[in-house]
Amino acid sequence: MKRQFDDNLYQFDRPQSSYWEATAPAAALDVSAIMRDDSCEVAIIGGGYTGLSAALHLARDFQADVRVLEAGHIGWGASGRNGGFCCTGGTGVHGQDLVRLVGLDAVREYYKAQLAAVELVRQIAADEHIDYQAQGDAEVVVAHTARAFKRMHADHELMTRHLGLQAELISAGECRERYYDCTENFGALVNRPAFGLHPLRYCRGLAAAASRHGARVHAQSRVIEWSRSSDGRHRLVTRSGTLTARKVIFCSNGFIQEDLHAEFFGRAMPVISAIIATRPLRPEELAAQHWRTENPAINSRHVLNYFRLLPDQRFLFGGRGSTNGSPDNEQRTYADMERRFRAIWPAWSEVEFEYRWHGLICMTASLCPTIGQLAADNSVYFGFGYHGNGVNTATWTGQQLANWIGTGREPKELPAIVRGLSRRYPLPGLRQTYLRFGIFLARQLDRIG
Numbered sequence: 093m094k095r096q097f098d099d100n101l102y103q104f105d106r107p108q109s110s111y112w113e114a115t116a117p118a119a120a121l122d123v124s125a126i127m128r129d130d131s132c133e134v135a136i137i138g139g140g141y142t143g144l145s146a147a148l149h150l151a152r153d154f155q156a157d158v159r160v161l162e163a164g165h166i167g168w169g170a171s172g173r174n175g176g177f178c179c180t181g182g183t184g185v186h187g188q189d190l191v192r193l194v195g196l197d198a199v200r201e202y203y204k205a206q207l208a209a210v211e212l213v214r215q216i217a218a219d220e221h222i223d224y225q226a227q228g229d230a231e232v233v234v235a236h237t238a239r240a241f242k243r244m245h246a247d248h249e250l251m252t253r254h255l256g257l258q259a260e261l262i263s264a265g266e267c268r269e270r271y272y273d274c275t276e277n278f279g280a281l282v283n284r285p286a287f288g289l290h291p292l293r294y295c296r297g298l299a300a301a302a303s304r305h306g307a308r309v310h311a312q313s314r315v316i317e318w319s320r321s322s323d324g325r326h327r328l329v330t331r332s333g334t335l336t337a338r339k340v341i342f343c344s345n346g347f348i349q350e351d352l353h354a355e356f357f358g359r360a361m362p363v364i365s366a367i368i369a370t371r372p373l374r375p376e377e378l379a380a381q382h383w384r385t386e387n388p389a390i391n392s393r394h395v396l397n398y399f400r401l402l403p404d405q406r407f408l409f410g411g412r413g414s415t416n417g418s419p420d421n422e423q424r425t426y427a428d429m430e431r432r433f434r435a436i437w438p439a440w441s442e443v444e445f446e447y448r449w450h451g452l453i454c455m456t457a458s459l460c461p462t463i464g465q466l467a468a469d470n471s472v473y474f475g476f477g478y479h480g481n482g483v484n485t486a487t488w489t490g491q492q493l494a495n496w497i498g499t500g501r502e503p504k505e506l507p508a509i510v511r512g513l514s515r516r517y518p519l520p521g522l523r524q525t526y527l528r529f530g531i532f533l534a535r536q537l538d539r540i541g
């Protein structure tokens with residue numbers, strides 16, 4: 093099996109020692125590995141938000157006979173490791189650039205779905221009693237330079253006038269009074285709806301809800317071979333058992349094993365994102381940077397950072413991870429991130445970090461999520477490529493795929509820009525080179541401001 097990063101990133105039998113793993117209650121749930129040959133109507137490859145949401149909706153809304161096969165434990169992938177920002181996004185380009193690429197009507201249609209996706213997360217949590225520790229009611233996008241703040245005026249205009257989104261432009265002074273201050277505060281755009289959550293609690297909550305409604309979830313069940321049996325059913329082989337199914341949903345996003353099915357080869361560009369978290373900050377430390385918000389925040393850099401204060405006053409700081417995932421490279425990335433953190437909030441220059449972890453997000457050549465049914469085989473469905481914004485988008489994708497299978501019709505809510513399989517990267521073997529080049533360019537743009 094050929095993967096794009098160091099083996100270190102694919103240790104399915106071990107959890108990443110993250111803040112989320114340390115603070116999520118254990119799931120009281122039978123998610124034992126598939127232990128014999130079995131069959132079902134719909135098999136799902138990947139037990140993150142996409143797969144679990146699809147399983148929940150299929151079992152609950154359509155009483156479907158559905159099973160999830162997950163290579164690690166539930167939430168082993170990005171769904172158990174992310175920053176916990178539940179907000180709109182999900183494409184590789186934003187604002188005016190996306191409009192230039194696909195047109196205003198298509199962007200408006202996409203954001204309508206994005207808003208529905210944030211609401212869906214809230215609704216599932218309420219309906220299924222998932223305590224995911226919600227925090228805040230907005231996402232604060234802070235301009236890291238005066239030039240970036242100028243660009244935000246155009247974004248604000250687009251969002252409020254043409255896309256019907258709730259966005260507020262505030263000065264650096266207002267940002268300092270209402271949210272926080274730092275060396276890179278030149279004003280901010282405040283987007284709603286958005287909030288922070290505990291990603292692993294949410295993921296385990298989805299798995300519990302799916303199981304309660306009749307789905308079977310199998311952890312430690314990595315699919316190592318995908319073929320067809322003589323009666324046309326899909327055969328998903330794991331080390332401990334084989335699952336046969338009429339339909340398959342393929343949703344392993346950045347951890348994609350792309351040699352499982354020829355149609356998926358070369359469609360995904362996994363990228364490492366990394367997070368560090370401090371010890372709990374004392375009230376006087378928070379006051380020193382005027383920090384007074386639970387809202388998740390990001391900066392306006394092309395190679396951006398995302399950050400939030402956690403319920404126990406630790407500070408989470410995320411950004412682009414290492415280039416190849418090797419342990420050495422990883423350590424250098426964490427050290428760079430710590431330097432960046434200390435430069436942005438000088439009053440916290442002595443604060444120690446207690447957690448460091450990383451995971452894979454997924455980009456596509458179309459720069460948009462890719463959701464649908466294979467043209468070459470209409471019993472295979474897929475959803476991936478959320479560009480670092482999958483809390484809402486993956487949950488919503490799972491629901492859309494469930495509706496598609498449950499009703500037998502493509503959901504009309506699927507925006508045109510996410511519909512169908514994203515084109516293959518040209519010369520897929522060069523994806524890491526494209527990525528490095530893209531990051532180099534983005535860093536140059538960040539230097540200019």
Ligand SMILES: Cc1cc2nc3c(=O)[nH]c(=O)nc-3n(C[C@H](O)[C@H](O)[C@H](O)COP(=O)(O)OP(=O)(O)OC[C@H]3O[C@@H](n4cnc5c(N)ncnc54)[C@H](O)[C@@H]3O)c2cc1C
Nearest residue numbers: 138140141142163169170171174175177315451481482483
């Ligand atoms: C560090 C980090 C920070 C992020 N921060 C945010 C954020 O703040 N907000 C936000 O919206 N998004 C964020 N994201 C992105 C978000 O986490 C993902 O988009 C989302 O979790 C994707 O869900 P998924 O179910 O599609 O994929 P995943 O959660 O990655 O799940 C895919 C699963 O497939 C499994 N798998 C792979 N191969 C096989 C196989 N052969 N057989 C069986 N199982 C297999 C993997 O083990 C994995 O668990 C972040 C991601 C990372 C890594």
